[in-house]
Amino acid sequence: MRFDVDGRSVHAATGAVPVDGTDATARPLVLLLHGAGMDRTVWSQQTRWLAHHDARAVAVDLPGHGRSDGPPLGSIAELAAWVAAVAEALGGPVHVVGHSMGAFIGLEAAAHHADSVASLVLMGLGAAMPVHPDLQAAADADDPLAADLMAGWMHGPDQKFGVNPTPGMTMTGTSRAVIETSPDGVLGLDLAMCAAYDGAADAAAAVTCPTTLVLGRLDRMTPRRAAQPIVDVLAHAMVVELATAGHAPMMEEPDVVRSALADHLARA
Amino acid sequence: MVEPDHHRFDTRALHAGQRPDPTTGSRAVPIHQTTSYVFDSVDHAAGLFNLEVSGHLYSRISNPTVAVLEERLASLEGGVGAVCTSSGQAALHLAVATILNAGDHVVASRNIYGGSHNLLNLTMPRFGITTTFVDPRDPDAFSAAIRPETRLVFAETLGNPGIEVLDVAAIAEVAHAHGLPLAVDSTFATPYLMRPIEHGADIVIHSVTKFLGGHGVAIGGVVVDGGRFDWAAGGKFPTLSEPYDGYHGITFTEEFGTAALSMRARAEGLRDFGGCMSPANAFYLLQGVETLPLRMARHVDNTHRVVEMLDAHDAVSWISHPSHPSHPDHELAARLYPNGAGAILSFGVHGGREAGRRFIEAVGLASHLANVGDAKTLVIHPGSTTHQQMSADDLAAAGIGEELIRLSVGLEDPDDICDDLSRALRASQKA
Secondary structure (H helix, E strand, C coil), X not given: CEEEECCEEEEEECCCCCCCCCCXXXXXXXXXXXXXXXXXHHHCCCHHHHHCCCCEEEEECCCCCCCCCCCCCCCHHHHHHHHHHHHHHHCCCEEEEEECHHHHHHHHHHHHCHHHEEEXXXXXXXXXXXXXXXXXXXXXXXXCHHHHHHHHHCCCXXXXXXXXXXXXXXXXXXXXXXXXXXXXXXXXXXXXXXXXXXXXXXXXXXXXXXXXXXXXXXXXXXXXXXXXXXXXXXXXXXXXEECCCCCCHHHHCHHHHXXXXXXXXXXX | CCCCCCCCHHHHHHHCCCCCCCCCCCCXXXXXXXXXCCCCCHHHHHHHHCCCCCCCCECXXXXXXXXXXXXXXXXXXXXXXXXXXXXXXXXXXXXXXXXXXXXXXXXXXXXXXXXXXXXXXXXXXXXXXXXXXXXXXXXXXXXXXXXXXXXXXXXXXXXXXXXXXXXXXXXXXXXXXXXXXXXXXXXXXXXXXXCXXXXXXXXXXXXXXXXXXXXXXXXXXXXXXXXXXXXXXXXXXXXXXXXXXHHCCECHHHHHHHHHHHHHHHHHHHHHHCCCCCHHHXXXXXXXXXXXXXXXXXXXHHHHHHHHHHHXXXXXXXXXXXXXXXXXXXXXXXHHCCCCCCCEEEEEECCHHHHXXXXXXXXXXXXXXXXXXXXXXXXXXXXXXXXXXXXXXXXXXXXXXXXXEEEECCCCCHHHHHHHHHHHHHHHCCC
């Protein structure tokens, strides 16, 4: 699916179910936001399922990522404003499902563009996201090492062995390929943006919409304890903790994440 | 500088794709000898059939034992995923049939396995897919043969039987400059010796029967999806980038991105063509993959010993192996294959066809049969067996002379292999 926002084409997966901005059905409109250097396909275990389970699913490629027009945007605040524009284009408000950088964008959008955000599901986040200097340096240089480092760190230790829920696929290999094929410069920009963002706790304190946090206890990029300041201020949030998941629960524990989404949308 | 946190190659050969069975604690990969899998609910069943959720539903499409082998091979090659098939030929067919349509065209190396040559040259034209064969050592020849309707470039990383060494990066550059993917058959190399995706290949095909399985006990193939090729750019690959009625309008590039090829190959290819691998064969082949690094190192060491022996033997007219200085790709092989360019070699015996026949009949330790990549040393005369359906002109173009003997060097004591070959060579010269 393609649609225009601010004069630029946005590409999204919708589970092959068309999403029309004039759709007047009561089906919730779910906007899925990927993380740094990634694209819409991180949600492939949820998008098509949502689309066939009473939701309108729109897993976007953020500007300059995947097949969406660039340029990439340079701050979490700009991306939050972009989410509001997307919601308007889709006839929103939207239920935002965000991973990592996408979770930051969701928080910021819910805090500062509250009319555009019906609810939040956030995963793979902390109050801050410091970036290892070697990773930042490799990403800035468009060195494939950056993809390799991220693919190794973003999944729980079980994925060093594998056993992908999708038969025949390798999770670390897929993550590496997605990051590796992102346009030059995008990962470095995204990581720097995540490291620079210091508004997560304040944004969380301002969030009033229904919120669910899905947290992997074995997350090495944003360790579980790093999410605690967010959990503390989001008193009304539902927290789903996964004992064996790392930074990417939607890939590592897709069944649990689908259940969490269903529960969330039922109460949102 | 920090290093990526992945298991290294030898560890992945043993562990990738498997954790001990959570129910039974089985350390070895269990053989899931089942056709089908109980659904949690009607909704779960519908979700599996509609690609909304992943999992196993019927063993023609996926099976837990086969999935371990698929994930392991994908990991070893550095791909995003893999689809195992009933044979290496089924793998090549699956790749071609997933990507191409009637009216499309392939540019392929002319120095490939006879069965692959048959498929592309004789059989696929019946379905409207044609192939132009070119010299694998000439990137310009690939470029010149590409037409507007070309959709795939195909070659073997180590040619059969001449062991032509493909400059993977150079051919990938040609293919990519034309918006085309490069698929390589890397059966002779295995990911232990060379990983084509790291050099720009997009698809890696294996006859897993050979060195990966390593023991000559099971037939199987695999298509490894590199995940880096942009199937949606240029509009040349509608099976991947256009809506497919087979799954209610799904567009594989949109939904699965880097995994589009492997998802379509399984969801359509195994569903409709049905060339799946059996779980028992996957188990046998996994036993081989576990020791791939150890075996390939020994295969290569033994091959070097055999090349030395043949080089010094009066009955041998020529030797073709990239480790030999006379091989046209000797320098390229040293660059691409620092751990050795495989364990298949060919050589000529003075005295032509008759001497070759006497050699074959005189070997005792080496086995005369139509296979390569066994733990045991194997010999064959391709002109009368594996490549016999090729015309005289095609044989000549592929460099397969009547005197050519193909040798797959095994894991026996290298002195015993050399003794056996040396005895047979002496016998070959006694008219």
